[in-house]
Amino acid sequence: MRLEPRTDTPLALRLLAPVGAVVAALALCALLVAWTGAPVLRAYGLLFEGAVGSRFALTETLTRATPLILTGLAAAVAFRAKLWNIGAEGQLYMGALAAVVVGGGMLDLPAWALIPVVMIAGMAAGGVTLLGPAVLKVRFGVDEVVTTLLLNFVVLLLVSMLLEGALKDPMGMGWPQSAPVAEAAELPKLVERTRLHAGLAIALGLSVLLWLVDTRTIWGYENRAVGANPRAAAFAGMPVTRVMLRTALLSGGLAGLAGAAEVCGLKGYLTLDLSPGFGYSGIVVAMLAQLHPIGVVGAALFIAGIFVGADAMSRAMPVPNYIADVLVAASLLCMLVAGLLARYRLRRG
Amino acid sequence: MDFLSIILDILLSAAFWTAVLRIATPYVLGTLGELLCERAGVLNLGIEGIMTLGAMAGWMAVYQGADLWTGVLVAASCGALLGLLHAALTVPLGLSQHVTGIGVTLLGTSLSYFVYRLVLPQASTPPTIEPFQPLALPGALAQTPLTYLAFLLVAVVAYVLYRTPVGLAVRMVGENPAAAEAQGLNVTAIRIGAVMAGSALMALAGAFLTLSAFNAFFFNMVNGRGWICIALVVFASWRPGKAMLGALLFAVFDALQLRLQQASGGVLPYQLFLMMPYLLSILALVLVARRASYPRALMIPYRKGER
Numbered sequence: 001m002r003l004e005p006r007t008d009t010p011l012a013l014r015l016l017a018p019v020g021a022v023v024a025a026l027a028l029c030a031l032l033v034a035w036t037g038a039p040v041l042r043a044y045g046l047l048f049e050g051a052v053g054s055r056f057a058l059t060e061t062l063t064r065a066t067p068l069i070l071t072g073l074a075a076a077v078a079f080r081a082k083l084w085n086i087g088a089e090g091q092l093y094m095g096a097l098a099a100v101v102v103g104g105g106m107l108d109l110p111a112w113a114l115i116p117v118v119m120i121a122g123m124a125a126g127g128v129t130l131l132g133p134a135v136l137k138v139r140f141g142v143d144e145v146v147t148t149l150l151l152n153f154v155v156l157l158l159v160s161m162l163l164e165g166a167l168k169d170p171m172g173m174g175w176p177q178s179a180p181v182a183e184a185a186e187l188p189k190l191v192e193r194t195r196l197h198a199g200l201a202i203a204l205g206l207s208v209l210l211w212l213v214d215t216r217t218i219w220g221y222e223n224r225a226v227g228a229n230p231r232a233a234a235f236a237g238m239p240v241t242r243v244m245l246r247t248a249l250l251s252g253g254l255a256g257l258a259g260a261a262e263v264c265g266l267k268g269y270l271t272l273d274l275s276p277g278f279g280y281s282g283i284v285v286a287m288l289a290q291l292h293p294i295g296v297v298g299a300a301l302f303i304a305g306i307f308v309g310a311d312a313m314s315r316a317m318p319v320p321n322y323i324a325d326v327l328v329a330a331s332l333l334c335m336l337v338a339g340l341l342a343r344y345r346l347r348r349g
Numbered sequence: 350m351d352f353l354s355i356i357l358d359i360l361l362s363a364a365f366w367t368a369v370l371r372i373a374t375p376y377v378l379g380t381l382g383e384l385l386c387e388r389a390g391v392l393n394l395g396i397e398g399i400m401t402l403g404a405m406a407g408w409m410a411v412y413q414g415a416d417l418w419t420g421v422l423v424a425a426s427c428g429a430l431l432g433l434l435h436a437a438l439t440v441p442l443g444l445s446q447h448v449t450g451i452g453v454t455l456l457g458t459s460l461s462y463f464v465y466r467l468v469l470p471q472a473s474t475p476p477t478i479e480p481f482q483p484l485a486l487p488g489a490l491a492q493t494p495l496t497y498l499a500f501l502l503v504a505v506v507a508y509v510l511y512r513t514p515v516g517l518a519v520r521m522v523g524e525n526p527a528a529a530e531a532q533g534l535n536v537t538a539i540r541i542g543a544v545m546a547g548s549a550l551m552a553l554a555g556a557f558l559t560l561s562a563f564n565a566f567f568f569n570m571v572n573g574r575g576w577i578c579i580a581l582v583v584f585a586s587w588r589p590g591k592a593m594l595g596a597l598l599f600a601v602f603d604a605l606q607l608r609l610q611q612a613s614g615g616v617l618p619y620q621l622f623l624m625m626p627y628l629l630s631i632l633a634l635v636l637v638a639r640r641a642s643y644p645r646a647l648m649i650p651y652r653k654g655e656r
Contacts, residue, residue: 325459
C-alpha cells in the first residue's frame with residue numbers, strides 16, 4: 001500500500017473531509033461515553049439538544065463561537081504563511097488586557113468612537129505580542145512554536161500580576177479581577193435578553209473580508225506564495241520577511257480582538273478565566289476549516305456547539321464535560337488523516 | 350544583608366542542591382525523551398500531553414492499589430501508546446509534525462482530565478497516595494529513586510545513541526533516511542520505535558511529578574514543563590550529556606527564583622519570579638539559534654522512493 005498524490009482534489013472531497021473526520025471523532029469518543037456507563041445515543045442526543053435544541057442553546061453556541069471564529073482565523077492566516085503561531089491564547093489575553101486599560105474610563109468618548117478604539121487597541125496588543133516571536137524567527141531563526149507556547153505562560157502570569165496589582169478592581173471584594181470597562185465601551189447585544197453580542201458580527205465580517213483579501217488582492221497572493229514556497233517567493237521578488245511580519249501582526253491582532261470582544265461583549269471585566277483555551281481550540285477550528293476563512297465560521301460553530309452541548313449533557317448524566325475537549329482533540333487528529341486521504345489516493349503495491 | 354550574600358547563602362546550603370536535583374528530574378527525563386524523538390527526525394510536540402497522561406495514569410494506578418513501580422510502568426506504557434499514535438500519524442503517513450503534536454497534547458491532556466473526573470467525580474481536595482521516599486545513597490544528596498533513575502538514564506541513552514548499532518541507526522534515520530534505507534534499515538520502524546521510547550521517557554517525567562515530587566494529581570500540574578524541555582533540547586544541541594547539564598542549569602535558576610521569592614518577602618510580585626523559567630527558555634533559544642545544528646531530517650517525512 002502506498003500513497004499517491006492526487007493531481008486535483010475535487011471540491012466535494014474537500015467538503016467531505018471535515019464531515020468524515022467529525023463522524024470518526026464522534027464514533028471514537030462514543031467508546032469513552034460507553035465506558036462511563038451512560039447510553040451513548042442518549043448522551044449524544046442531549047449534547048445535540050444542548051447545543052442547538054432551543055433559542056437559548058442556539059444563542060449560547062453563537063456566543064461561544066464568536067471568539068473561536070477569531071482565534072480560528074488567527075491560526076488560519078498564520079498557518080497559511082507557515083508561521084506556526086501556537087500563542088493565540090496569550091495574544092487573546094493581551095488583547096483583553098488592552099481592552100480593560102483603554103476602555104476602563106481612560107478615554108471619555110461616545111460609544112461609536114470608543115468601541116473602535118478599544119477593539120483596535122486589543123488588536124494592536126495581540127499583534128505586537130506575536131511580532132516578538134516573528135522577529136526572532138526571521139532575524140535569528142528561533143523556532144516560533146516554542147517561543148509562542150512559552151509566551152502564553154508569561155502573558156498569563158503578567159495578567160495575574162496586574163489583576164492583583166495595578167488593575168485590581170477596588171470594588172471587587174478582593175477577587176483578582178479588573179474594574180469593569182466603561183459603559184460606552186460595551187459591545188451592543190445582538191438579541192435582547194441573551195448573551196449574544198456584536199462581536200459575532202465583527203467576526204463574521206472579518207472572515208468574509210479575509211477571504212476577499214486572500215483571493216482578490218496582491219497581499220493575499222503574496223501570503224499564499226510565501227506559505228507555499230518561501231524560496232520561490234523570494235526568487236520571484238516578494239518581500240518574504242515583510243510578509244511574515246505582516247502575517248504575524250494580523251494573526252496576533254485577530255487573537256487580540258477575540259480577547260477584547262470577550263471583555264467588551266460578554267464579561268465586562270477581565271479575570272484569569274476569561275478563556276477556557278480559545279487559543280488552542282482555534283488551531284482545531286483552523287484545521288477543520290482547512291485554513292479557509294469562510295470554513296472557519298462553520299468549524300467554529302461546530303466546536304462551540306460541542307462545548308456548549310457537552311456542558312448541558314454532563315449536567316444530565318455522569319459524563320465529565322471534559323468529553324468536549326477529548327472530542328475536539330480527536331476531531332483534529334481525524335481531520336489530519338481525512339485531509340491526507342483527500343489529497344492522496346491509496347494505491348496497492 | 351546585601352543581595353550577593355543572600356545568593357551565596359542559598360548556593361552554599363545542601364537543601365538548595367537537593368532541591369535542584371529534584372526540580373531537574375522531570376526536565377532531565379522529558380528532555381531525554383524529546384531528544385530521542387528528534388534524533389530520529391520526529392519533532393514531538395505531544396510532550397506536554399504525554400507528561401500529563403503519565404502523571405495521571407501513574408498516579409491513578411497507585412491510587413487504585415498498585416505499587417509505586419507498577420505505577421511507573423503504567424505511566425511509561427501509556428506514554429509509549431501516545432507516542433505510537435504520534436508516530437503512526439507522522440512517520441508512515443507523513444502528516445505535519447507540528448499540528449499532530451499539538452493534537453496529541455490536546456488529546457493526552459483532555460483524556461487525563463476526563464478519566465480523573467470520571468473516577469473521582471467530586472474531589473474538591475485532591476486525594477493523595479504514599480509517594481516514593483528519599484533514599485540516601487552514600488556520597489549523594491538524598492533523592493527519590495526516580496531521580497537516580499533519571500540520571501542513570503542519561504548515561505544509558507548516551508551509550509545507546511553513540512556506542513551501539515541501534516543508536517547509530519536512530520541517528521542515521523534522523524540525519525539521512527535515504528542512506529539508512531540503502532543500508533537495509535527500516536526507516537519507518539526505527540522512527541516509530543524511537544518516538545515510542547522517547548514518549549515513554551516523557552511519561553516518566555510526568556509520573557515523577559505525581560509519584561515523587563507531589564502525592565496527588567492536579568489539573569494543569571505539568572504547567573509548560575514539556576515546552577521547556579523542547580527548548581532545552583535545542584539548547585543542548587541534541588546531546589544527552591548537554592541536555593542533562595542544561596536541565597541542571599535550568600533547575601538551579603528555578604530553585605534560585607523560588608528562594609529569592611521567599612527572601613524578597615513580597616516586595617516584588619511573585620509572578621515576576623514565576624515568569625523567569627519561561628523567559629530564560631526563550632533567551633536560551635535565542636542564544637543558540639544561530640549555531641543550532643538540527644538533525645538534518647528533522648520534521649521531514651520520509652517516503653520510500655520519493656525524493
